[in-house]
Amino acid sequence: FKERIVSMTNFKADDETVSMGDKRCKVYSLVDVDCAALPSLIRPYTNIEVNNTDMPVDLLAAIDNIPNAETVVYNQIVFLPNQKRELALLDKKKNRHASIPNPSNQMAVEDIKRVQEVIARESKQLVYTHFNLIVAVPADTDLQKCTNHLENAFGRMGIHISKRAYNQLELFVNSFPGNCYGMSAEYDRFLTLGDAAACLMYKEKIQHSEDTPLKIYYTDRQGVPVAIDITGKEGKHKLTDNSNFFCLGPSGSGKSFHMNSVVRQLHEHGTDVVIVDTGNSYEGLCEYLGGKYISYTEEKPITMNPFNITKAELNIEKIDFLKNLILLIWKGSDSKISELEFRIIEQIVTDYYDAYFHGFKGYDPLQRETLRKTLTAAEKRKGTWSVEEMATLGKKIDAKIKLLEERRKALAVASLSFNTFYEYSCERLELICLENNITEIDYDKYAYMIQPFYKGGNYDKILNENVDTTLFSETFIVFEVDAIKENKKLFPIVTLIIMDVFLQKMRLKKKRKVLVIEEAWKAIASPLMAEYIKFMYKTARKFWASVGVVTQEIQDIIGSEIVKEAIINNSDVVMLLAQSKIKERFDNIKAILGLTETDCKKIFTINRLENKEGRSFFREVFIRRGTTSEVYGVEEPRECYMTYTTERAEKEALKLYKAELKCSHQEATEAYCRDWKRSGIEKSLPFAQMVNKAGKVLNLKEKQ
Ligand SMILES: Nc1ncnc2c1ncn2[C@@H]1O[C@H](COP(=O)(O)OP(=O)(O)O)[C@@H](O)[C@H]1O
Ligand SMILES: [Mg+2]
Incomplete structure (x- = not known):
């Protein structure tokens, strides 16, 4: 039903199919009443294998990807009969079987008895069901492929789709909404319990954007955009108590890239952003947003005078x-x-x-x-x-x-x-x-x-000169402290004073605020600072602020009991990128973060599903807010990619464009991506290398 208006012109039905103009449909009835080939035990899900582990999917998930199918309608009909009457009928049937004592009748009697017991004990409901799939393919396409796919998929679950669906037209027409009573009571309705009928229903759902003013866009696992409230607090359904977050993933897994995407969107929603970074991962974004980029150098240290207060x-x-x-x-x-x-x-x-x-x-x-x-x-x-x-x-x-x-x-x-x-x-x-x-x-x-x-000392400026007060009016600030990463004395102190700047900002500003601390937080992750961290995390909640740490190793956090308590217990939002394969390690993460089995199954599928076709390059991230968890795609257009990437060659290539064109980040990125597209090179890195090799703006012509 891709077109709004569906007309059933040139309607023609035969034993095998129903044709309409340039479409052909076949109705597959799920249950063949003649052989009643349903498994004796049915579950709502089935397992598929992803990344060498089982992943549960809906029992009916196979109908999502029927080959050649243009349209699939899954008709799920459940009749609720008068229970008393049905039970009486069932009793009668049992007696009938019992009157001819041979093994197969005996088995039938036992079966019915068991059903009666379950109904009595658990007050279950008897229902009649009918399930069928209407699959439409282009007129010139063979339906055999669809049939094979369905036979295989359902066969694996012990369900044999009906071979005698010669009443195509009847099934088709009776599947119209409101028409189900036309389904033949004789051969197209199947008696079972309500639970079993529910198992056969399609339970996958399409993710929808959340009802929240703070929309942060990701994609669902198929690449369809979905917006979620990353704080878990501001939407219609409150998922978290505090919006502090914690982002974990091995090096290169896409932590910084993801954070770039999140903070850009937060900033667009009027959030004040402060980032402490040690790897120039937010340079591009800061430039794009016209934020303040403060690199710590010996000559130009970050100064503040924390003593100067009223x-x-x-x-x-x-x-x-x-x-x-x-x-x-x-x-x-x-x-x-x-x-x-x-x-x-x-x-x-x-x-x-x-x-x-x-x-x-x-x-x-x-x-x-x-x-x-x-x-x-x-x-x-x-x-x-x-x-x-x-x-x-x-x-x-x-x-x-x-x-x-x-x-x-x-x-x-x-x-x-x-x-x-x-x-x-x-x-x-x-x-x-x-x-x-x-x-x-x-x-x-x-x-x-x-x-x-003190005066005359090596660091005499740091704590004696007032902080640049314009920092309070800036809405996007990056403190880049890579230069002092190895300085054991200075690093923690500088990190601490930056956090204090944020604290002051937190009190002063009425807007939403977020502080992202990349690896730098390790500097302050000492027992001495634990109280301070805890205090900051708790205060953040009161002042509409979130604090997040981004890290490679969970070990860094759990190394200290106090820090672990301060950070993990006060972060209701957890973001995990693809985890390393070492199972033992993961067990550790699982225990510390209290991940459920289902969470783990989801995490193992990160970047592993066959969902890449027709999409640009993306990575996936698992996000847990409170107890709600899901995997989302971070799929960005080329312009954003070039702004967020941390790949050295790519950053240099873009800088080359910026320097030569003497223009804004926006324009340079546009020019760069235009050439990238015209080059016909799909991947980012080879194109960047081509630019770097040329050492100048390529200015490619549109290919004819
Ligand atoms: N969502 C994504 N889409 C496209 N490329 C990505 C994505 N996430 C990461 N990358 C690629 O991986 C590289 C490394 O990612 P990065 O975020 O710097 O990793 P980390 O911070 O975890 O070390 C990026 O430069 C980019 O090329
Ligand atoms: Mg990084």
């Missing part, structure tokens, strides 16, 4: 963030931090702001009293005391307190930056240790370790 912005989270930052600089990302160190840094940060916002005017009476007690107790522990010495102790302590107080008063904070924090904290750390008789902190070492970020 009184109103000072809260527990901010203090926590700064505490983590200082600990990260002081102790590195891998070391274990003691409770004492946590506490001291927290106190220094609190005191630092207190000194800046209020100034220190002296201990209050309560502080003084506590201090006196602590210091006296410490002195006393030092040795035995004579009466005279005891008398002078009070004075000695008072003098000490005065000294400490003077030192602290002298500690002023004039402005907020890492530089002033450095000065304040070195002195304050010593004072805190003295006030509290703490001896195990090495404050010289502290000063030495954090020095690189």
Whole structure:
């Protein structure tokens, strides 16, 4: 029924077929009542083999791809008779069989008894069914191929399609909607249970786009576009609690390509996008969207001044963030931090702001009293005391307190930056240790370790110069941090401050926001940062934001229990690209992500179905939102392909066009794809190599 108007002209029916103009139809009745060749057990599905594993498909899936067929109509008719009457008839039939005691009648009796039992026990329903397939082929085409295909496909399931469908016209006409009572009760209706009838119905469905304002386009497995709400939150049916995501796949499997496609569409839906990348995978897209591309280099580091905040912005989270930052600089990302160190840094940060916002005017009476007690107790522990010495102790302590107080008063904070924090904290750390008789902190070492970020140090700009405030109005930002990937000290710190920029953005902006962290997140995946990550993930939910990490190895995430908990448990959206063949590995992934058997079957079919014909090159991705999961195709036109590709030669070829034509990304891509098409080369890489070899814009002429 490809044409809107269907006319049945030149209608001609014979024993074998029904012809209409340039079409020929054959009606295949599924069940041959004469031999009742249905299997004794029937399931709603059957297994096919994909990628060496079984994959369940609908029992009737074979009717999807009948060779030569132009149109296929599957008529599924279920009659619901009066149950009482049917049961009485069944009883009668049983008695009839029982009256002639020979083996085959005995078997029939047993059969009927079993059915009666099931009906009684499980209150099943008796139904009459009729199923037939009307297959239309062009008039000059042989129907034998269709017949063979159907006989084979159904034969495999133990169903023999009817050989005596000589009543073609009758079947055809009775299949019209509303006409089913014309089906002969004698030979075209088959008595069975409701469940069995349901198994024979066609249960595959065509995926439809979701009812959501946030439409992200993929294709279904046949290449038909479908839109889904990737966050799982904004559609009519809420699938997730949080929209944080987690994308996993081996190198080259298409993670970045897929993310490019997703963030482009999110951006088009008015989302603010921030990406931290380590492989220039978002360069093309950033240029196309006119976003801000910030590459980290030694000469031009990413700067920010996380200390510079207003009184109103000072809260527990901010203090926590700064505490983590200082600990990260002081102790590195891998070391274990003691409770004492946590506490001291927290106190220094609190005191630092207190000194800046209020100034220190002296201990209050309560502080003084506590201090006196602590210091006296410490002195006393030092040795035995004579009466005279005891008398002078009070004075000695008072003098000490005065000294400490003077030192602290002298500690002023004039402005907020890492530089002033450095000065304040070195002195304050010593004072805190003295006030509290703490001896195990090495404050010289502290000063030495954090020095690189102080005036004159190697990284003195990073934490002292205000962040470029235009970043807050940018809607698409890529931080490219490949240059410091190997720098164990700097990498985590830079990643952390970028995340903080995002956090600030999260609070400031009312729109949807998304942060994508490619491999860089590993830098902060330490126990020290776990709390911070967890906090960020949870906060994202409240501020209409999503945070996603993209990674090759699940091991990176599960390596640390805390990180695993922070990231996996707080990501309701999981994206998996084709997984490596190592079964053992996959079992691990399965367990960690809590994938079901059905999920796994779907995952094994990624890129493996025979669905490539007539489509451009694509890859598939498995997406689970909450408990809903499906495999989708990422099938992009050439222009998008050239924007997303991470293939070096391809990127270079496009850059060549851009440089020579001195034009926008859009125009260069158009020119490039025009030449690509005209070259007649199907694949992307060989064409890119041709461009690179020529070293210039090809400007190909249209082939005549
Ligand atoms: N959906 C897709 N359609 C077409 N090509 C793709 C697709 N996904 C990946 N590719 C190809 O594979 C290459 C590598 O993909 P990429 O996303 O960089 O892998 P990963 O980030 O997983 O290492 C891309 O440059 C592109 O050529
Ligand atoms: Mg990548």
